Amino acid sequence: MIYLELFWSFFQIGLFSIGGGYAAMPLIRHQVAEVHRWLTMEQFADIVTIAEMTPGPIAINAATFVGIRVAGPLGAVVATAGCVVPSCLIVMLLGFLYYRFRGLGIVQGILSGLRPAVIAMIASAGISLLRMALFDAEEIPLAMGAVELFPAVLFGVAFALLRMKKVSPMRIIMGTGVIGMIFYFTF
Amino acid sequence: MNNRKKYGVLFWSTFQLSACTFGGGFVIVPLMRKKFVSELGWIGEEEMMDLIAIAQSSPGAIAVNAAVMLGYRVAGVLGALVCVAGTVLPPMGIISAVSVFYAQFRESPLVDAAMSGMLVGVAAVITDVVITMICGVCKQRRILPVAVMLAAFAAVHMLHISMIAVIPACGVIGACDTLCRARRRGVGK
Numbered sequence: 224m225i226y227l228e229l230f231w232s233f234f235q236i237g238l239f240s241i242g243g244g245y246a247a248m249p250l251i252r253h254q255v256a257e258v259h260r261w262l263t264m265e266q267f268a269d270i271v272t273i274a275e276m277t278p279g280p281i282a283i284n285a286a287t288f289v290g291i292r293v294a295g296p297l298g299a300v301v302a303t304a305g306c307v308v309p310s311c312l313i314v315m316l317l318g319f320l321y322y323r324f325r326g327l328g329i330v331q332g333i334l335s336g337l338r339p340a341v342i343a344m345i346a347s348a349g350i351s352l353l354r355m356a357l358f359d360a361e362e363i364p365l366a367m368g369a370v371e372l373f374p375a376v377l378f379g380v381a382f383a384l385l386r387m388k389k390v391s392p393m394r395i396i397m398g399t400g401v402i403g404m405i406f407y408f409t410f
Numbered sequence: 411m412n413n414r415k416k417y418g419v420l421f422w423s424t425f426q427l428s429a430c431t432f433g434g435g436f437v438i439v440p441l442m443r444k445k446f447v448s449e450l451g452w453i454g455e456e457e458m459m460d461l462i463a464i465a466q467s468s469p470g471a472i473a474v475n476a477a478v479m480l481g482y483r484v485a486g487v488l489g490a491l492v493c494v495a496g497t498v499l500p501p502m503g504i505i506s507a508v509s510v511f512y513a514q515f516r517e518s519p520l521v522d523a524a525m526s527g528m529l530v531g532v533a534a535v536i537t538d539v540v541i542t543m544i545c546g547v548c549k550q551r552r553i554l555p556v557a558v559m560l561a562a563f564a565a566v567h568m569l570h571i572s573m574i575a576v577i578p579a580c581g582v583i584g585a586c587d588t589l590c591r592a593r594r595r596g597v598g599k
Contacts, residue, residue, distance in 0.1 A: 239577050241469045245539060249566070253573055269516070272528045273508055275535070278429055279501020280471030287505040288512075296506070303502055307494055310470030314478040315490055317464050322483075334467045336584015339559035340577060342543045347567040349536040356526075356533040374530045381534035386541075396531035403527015404520055 225294045226301045232259060233286045233305035240282060241334075246341045247282040249348035255285065261293050268355045275396055282306050353378075373406060416485050417492045419450070424477050424496030438473040442480065452484050473497055554587055 232254040240247035248271060255261045262270065274284040283303055290302030357374050381399055384390045427441050443462075446453050453461070461483065465475035474497055481493030508515075515521050547555050558580055565571040 235574060237470045239469060239574055240471075241467075241577065245536060247471065248536075250573060268529055269512075269525060272525055272532050273505070275532050276528070277501065277504045277508070279498075279504065280473050282471050283474070283498055283501045284505045287502045288509050291506055291509045292512075299502065299506060303498060307470070307474055307498060310468065310474045311478050311490060311494060313470070314464065314468045314475045315482050315487065317468055318461075318479050318482045321460065321464060331467070332585045332588025333581045334584065335555070335588060336558060336580045336582070337577065338584075339547050339555045340562040340580035342540065342547060343559050343561075343563035344566055344573055344576075345536070345543070346540045346563060349533070349540050350567070352529070352536060353533045356529045374526070377527065377530045378534055381531050382537060385534055385538040392531075392535040392538075395535060396528050399531030399534075400524040400528040403523045403525075403530070406527070407520065407523030 226298065228259065229290055229294060229298055229302040230305035233282070233290075233302045234309060236282055236286075237306040238309040241337050241341060245281075245345045245348075247280070247285075249344040251282065251285045252348055252351065255289050261289050264351070264355065268352060271352065272396075275392070377402060413485065417489065420481055420484060420489055421492050421496040423450075424480075424493045425500060428473060428477075428497045429500035438476065442476055446480060446484075453480070457483075554583075558583060 236247060236250045236254055240250050251270075252264075252267055256264055256267045270285050270288050271281065273288070274281040277284060283306060286302035286306045287299045290299035292298075294301070357371070357378060377399055381395050385392070385395055423445055427438055427445065443458050447455055447458050461479040462476060465472050465479050468475045474494060477493035477497040478490045481489035481491070483489075485492070516525075544559070547559055562576050562580055565576050566573055
């Protein structure tokens, strides 16, 4: 049953993505491009890019996009619901406990173990995206000569601007999009 | 303010916040604070900090978690559901529209060029975020978090162990570490 599969996949994404935003990215890749093959790696890269350009959490964006493509509007609703249900239950439980005891000690403890793991996972998904961006392939080609010069330079400049000048990410993404179009027309 | 009006305000506030926030959870949180603490005065400053801490510590999207917490605090379980609906509907609508045009959209070479360019930008943003986060962990000057980070990376990226096994394992390590340190501190007294 496709609706159940969608619900269950996004339920797991909702349940295990701790630390917001980018933390959901590796889990989404795992579920939609590896476990189920609902999206190709290229489509996954597209959805991350679209999610960055539109408002709303990436997990919700991915759930709607995958759901609608795999099983129509109802699929989108089911996938989004799957994504949100774990949050609702857990946050309400924590909220209840908070107003009851006003203490977060053990939660903080668990979180301190999760934070480094989450970073490792974001790094892992980030590396796949970097490969897509620089080599246009998920695997690193054997010959380093396969690196295309244009995206490598663009990446270098974008990264330097982010790090040194603290330019806002939205501007960087818009800027690289425009430069990509200009480059396409001139060469 | 009667309850029905409260639900209306909750829904409309979260809907607007969600529709206008680009850039994810860390952007929506300060805007929520402005709306509910400064403008409406429904929640105290310090309480809001705790609500955000809970939203960030819980699994799921931070924006959704913060909405659940807010709604629950202001108007109970139904309030939480109203806030979640308000938060989720704008991205659902936008992405539905995008997905309808996605096929035609993707075939245009111009869009393809823009998307490849933007992907480079996104990769740069994520690299920047990851480096900042790694620096944050290293600044704690403790071996365990760094070891957990390296081990988790090796497990997921090289050994291809499922994240769904790695995440709870790291949570357990963190909980044990906290308990052990609390006990040691207790003995030291």
